[in-house]
Amino acid sequence: MDQLLQHLVNAVVLGGTYALLGIGLTLIFGIMRVVNFTHGELYAFGAYAVYWFVATSGVNFFLAIPLAIAAGLLLGAAVEYLLLRPMRGADIDTTMLVMIGAWIVMQNSEMIVWGGVAKSITTPFPESPLVVGPVSVSWLRLFALGFALLLIAGTYVLINRTKLGKAMRATFQDSDTAALMGVNIRAIHTATFAIGSGLAAAAGALLGPVFLVEPTMGDLASLKAFAIVILGGLGNVTGATIGGFALALVEEMGAGYVSSGYRDAMGFAIIIVVLLIKPTGLFARAERVG
Amino acid sequence: MRRALSYAWLLALFTVPIWLQDQYLLHVAIVTGIFIIAAMSLNLLLGYTGQLSLGHVGFFGIGAYASALAAVGFDVDVFGHTFVHDPWPVPAAFAIGTAVAGLCGYLIGKLSFRVRGAYFVIVTVSFAEVVRIVAVNWVDLTQGPLAVTNIPPFAFALPAIGRYTLYSKVSNYYLVLLVATAAYVTIKRLVGSRIGRAMIALRENEQLAVSVGIDVTRYLVLAAVVSAAMAGAAGSLYAHYIRIVDPDIFVFLYTVTMVIMVITGGKGTLAGPIVGGLIFGFVPVVGRSFASPEVQWILYGGLMILVVFLLPQGITPAVRRLAAARIAPRPNGNLDVLPDASQAGGR
Numbered sequence: 001m002d003q004l005l006q007h008l009v010n011a012v013v014l015g016g017t018y019a020l021l022g023i024g025l026t027l028i029f030g031i032m033r034v035v036n037f038t039h040g041e042l043y044a045f046g047a048y049a050v051y052w053f054v055a056t057s058g059v060n061f062f063l064a065i066p067l068a069i070a071a072g073l074l075l076g077a078a079v080e081y082l083l084l085r086p087m088r089g090a091d092i093d094t095t096m097l098v099m100i101g102a103w104i105v106m107q108n109s110e111m112i113v114w115g116g117v118a119k120s121i122t123t124p125f126p127e128s129p130l131v132v133g134p135v136s137v138s139w140l141r142l143f144a145l146g147f148a149l150l151l152i153a154g155t156y157v158l159i160n161r162t163k164l165g166k167a168m169r170a171t172f173q174d175s176d177t178a179a180l181m182g183v184n185i186r187a188i189h190t191a192t193f194a195i196g197s198g199l200a201a202a203a204g205a206l207l208g209p210v211f212l213v214e215p216t217m218g219d220l221a222s223l224k225a226f227a228i229v230i231l232g233g234l235g236n237v238t239g240a241t242i243g244g245f246a247l248a249l250v251e252e253m254g255a256g257y258v259s260s261g262y263r264d265a266m267g268f269a270i271i272i273v274v275l276l277i278k279p280t281g282l283f284a285r286a287e288r289v290g
Numbered sequence: 291m292r293r294a295l296s297y298a299w300l301l302a303l304f305t306v307p308i309w310l311q312d313q314y315l316l317h318v319a320i321v322t323g324i325f326i327i328a329a330m331s332l333n334l335l336l337g338y339t340g341q342l343s344l345g346h347v348g349f350f351g352i353g354a355y356a357s358a359l360a361a362v363g364f365d366v367d368v369f370g371h372t373f374v375h376d377p378w379p380v381p382a383a384f385a386i387g388t389a390v391a392g393l394c395g396y397l398i399g400k401l402s403f404r405v406r407g408a409y410f411v412i413v414t415v416s417f418a419e420v421v422r423i424v425a426v427n428w429v430d431l432t433q434g435p436l437a438v439t440n441i442p443p444f445a446f447a448l449p450a451i452g453r454y455t456l457y458s459k460v461s462n463y464y465l466v467l468l469v470a471t472a473a474y475v476t477i478k479r480l481v482g483s484r485i486g487r488a489m490i491a492l493r494e495n496e497q498l499a500v501s502v503g504i505d506v507t508r509y510l511v512l513a514a515v516v517s518a519a520m521a522g523a524a525g526s527l528y529a530h531y532i533r534i535v536d537p538d539i540f541v542f543l544y545t546v547t548m549v550i551m552v553i554t555g556g557k558g559t560l561a562g563p564i565v566g567g568l569i570f571g572f573v574p575v576v577g578r579s580f581a582s583p584e585v586q587w588i589l590y591g592g593l594m595i596l597v598v599f600l601l602p603q604g605i606t607p608a609v610r611r612l613a614a615a616r617i618a619p620r621p622n623g624n625l626d627v628l629p630d631a632s633q634a635g636g637r
Contacts, residue, residue, distance in 0.1 A: 035408050083595065090602075092408055093342050097553055097598050100546060104591030108584040219542060223419055226412045261427035268416035275413060276401060 002134035003256065011252040012245065013141045016148030017203045019244030021221060022228030023155055023237050024199030030235020031172045031192045033092055037099040038079060039200050040222030041106040046072050046201030047208025047217065048114055051121050061124050065147065065205045072201020073194045080193035085186065103222075111215045118212040144206040151202055152241060158195070159237060168192055172235055200225070220264060227267035231274055246270075303467055307460040315575070316459045322571025323466035324528050327473050328544075329551040329563035331520035334477055336549070337558030338486065339513045340493035345398075345414030346521055347544040348421045349391045353522025354529035354539055355425065355432060357387025358441045361530070366431045380444045384526045391522020392515050399514030404507075415542075422540035437536035444530050462531050469527060473520050478560055480516065489513055493558075543587075550590060554597045556604025565606050 021043060028036045049068035053059040059067065083102055087095050125139040159165035170178040171188045179185045204221070211217075228247050232239025247267050255263040310316055332346050360383035365374040378386070394417075402413040425432045432438060444465055445455040456462050480486050488509045491499040500506055529535045547570060555566025570590070577586045601608050 029408075035411060086599070093336075093340070094598055094602065096342065096408075096411065097549070098595050100549065101591040101594035101598070104546065104594070105588050108587040108591070111584045112582075112588075223415060227416070230409070230412060259427065262423060265420050265423040268420045271412060271416045272401065272420075275404075275409060 005133075005135050007252045007256045008249075009135050009137055011249040013137065013145045014252065015245030015248035016145045016152070017207045017244075018224065018228060018248050019152055019241045020148050020199045020203040020206075021225045022232060022240035022244045022247075023152065024196035024203070025225040026229045026232060026235055026237060026240040027168075027192050027199075028196040029229055031168060032084070032189055033095075034084060034099065034193075035092060035096040036193075036196070037096070037103040037222060038106060039196070039225050040218030040220070041103055041110070042072050042076060042197045042200040042218075043204035043207075043221040043225075044110060044213070044215065044218035045075060045106070046204030047121075047213040048110060048119075048204075049201065050205045050208050051114075051119050051213050054121055055119070061122075061209075065202075068205040069198050069202045072204075073198035075201075076197020077190055077194035079197070080190045084189065084193065088186075088189070103218075107215060107218060114213075114215065116215060118214040120212050121209040123209045138210075141210055144210060147206055148203070151199065155195075155199065155237065164188075164191060224267050227271045230271050233280055300471065307463050313459055316463060318571060318575055320459065320462050320466050320531060321528075322567055323463070323470050324524050324531070325547060325551065325571060326564055326567035327466075327470050327524040327527070328521050329548045329555075329567050330470075330473050330477055331517045331524065332548045333552045333557060333559075333563045334480070334517045334520070335513055336552055337556075337562065338481055338489045338493065339510055341510065341513075342411050342549070343414040343514075343517070344411050344542075344545055344549070345416070345418035346517075346548055347540055347542065348414070348418030349394060349518040349521035350525040350528070350544065351418075351425070351535075351539040352394055352421060353387040353391040353525030354535050355387075355438070355525075356390040356522070357383045357526035358438045358529040358535045359431065360386040361442050362438060362440065364431055377442075379447075380442055380530055381446065384444075384523065384530070387526035387529070388519045388523040391525065392519030394522075395514040395516075395518020396511060398518070399511035400507075418540055418542070418545065422537055425537040425540060432537070435537060437534050438529075439534050441529055441533045441535065443533060466527055466531075469523060473523070474560070474564075476516070476520070481560070485509060485512065490558075550594050552604075553594065554604055556606030556608075559604070559606045559610075562604055562606045566604070569605075 021039070024042075025036060025039050028034055028039070046068045049071045050061075050064045053064035053067055054061055079102060083098050084095065087098060123140050125143065129136040129138045130142065157165075159168060167178065167183045167188050168191070170181065170183055171185060171192075175185055178188075200221075204217075224247065228240055228243040231246060232241070232243035247270065250266045250270060251263050254266040306319060307316065310319070328346065328350050331349075332343060335341050335343050357380075360375070360378050361380050363375050363377040365372060367373075398414060398417055402410045426434055428434070429436075443456050444462070445453060447453050456465055481489070488499070488504045491502075491504060492506055492509060496506060525539070528539075551566035551570050552563050553566070554569065555564065556562030574586060577589070581589070597604065
């Protein structure tokens, strides 16, 4: 029972960042119909950016995380502007190939800049964890969860309460009609990709200090993000949020009670099962953003 | 005329070991040949049915593991039952590797062609990743990261000379050439047949194809089976040539290599994977003298983006169009040089 509680707590902490990763990808996938293979690289980039700010430039840890997210937003906007904007109208396979190319370039650039050795980020949090009854959580993980929840809430507000969010939802439902109503589709695409990338970078910035930062960390992150998106349904932000926590829960339980070696296989098993049972995603009503 | 040209190419490839004495280059030629087989198999799915399999290395690796284990032998405990497998001769193991990969292709095809498109991509990626994780963790069967070692090379029992084992690079080169030719002919026949036309019809306009009575799932699954089996055969060749298999065989970059070969060469053309395969098989040989692997990968990634931007059909159709325009402007009766309608319409 105590062990179960501990697993649940771990799953919730991990789930927050998974949800960020999933929301970012589901926005991009849903609104732009781009199978974004650079998503994991932005995750890795977020982690490296924090490392760079903290270790190399001596920036305060709490300032480094927003800076890393901002850098992710900018990088995402640049990728969209340079690679995807000229490709608009091309079919989904063609843009996917471009994104694979971009993924290779980004990953190997990271390898050149930061080397292949895993890096750890020093944080201002105390080593000793917070112990509540049978459960212990490190302060760093609690901070990551809190920050992630804040960002998730912010994304909800952005999509449901702002003009930009309204334009994004309109574009998702019918981009042609949205364009006729005066929505600047190009700007919406750039904004969507930037926000999605920023969320991926945020996930990396928050998980990077928890684990280690390495060049290939983005690969599994990409695949997990796809699992979350499929679980939640394309373009479904609520679905991606639940999906993120669900994936973390399955992984944590699988690692705890089945076999820790198969931890990372759980997400893919989920993909295969979900597609068998309900290809539109577990939480899909109709395809929509919000 | 065209047929004569094919034979001329084949003859040229046949003479390679005679004038190429450098063992390293011969090794590169063998590995390139193996990857060209894999790229051809990917092209059958991507180029002719329009479905991108990003887990192709899964089939490749399964072929390698199945063949290696069949040839080396194993004993595993599954739920209390012990399965003992004694070593088999390598040609039989090759058949096993091909068949097991084909079976996986059947399962994946059945599973994912209900959803298709982006979902097919993600299912295949997940499949390859699951297989890799199983290969790492099922130590009883695969030795995990310790790798399956001492894999025997190909050997044939010939009536006249007796037993002949393929130790040398030259003999392996001819084996790869033989299998590659067989794969090429299989794809050529398949694509030129009724089945191939059905596949192309599906790629170009699925609704229209369905309306004239083409059974979509059946043809897609068939393509997946043939493609996976061929990738498995390539994996088997690889296992018995390199003679060691570890979970790194499932690395995603191998899939990416195959995709790059097909895309740059020209998807949906018979020559495409070969052209792309030769380029990306031998460019690293040139590249490694002046650039680190990371820089080379950056160049590949950049090249891939450039090709998609500038030559969305790939090199082969571009060259062919150029040649056709030079000789005489003639009507194009050949289906496989028609531009992909989905792309042409989109721009």
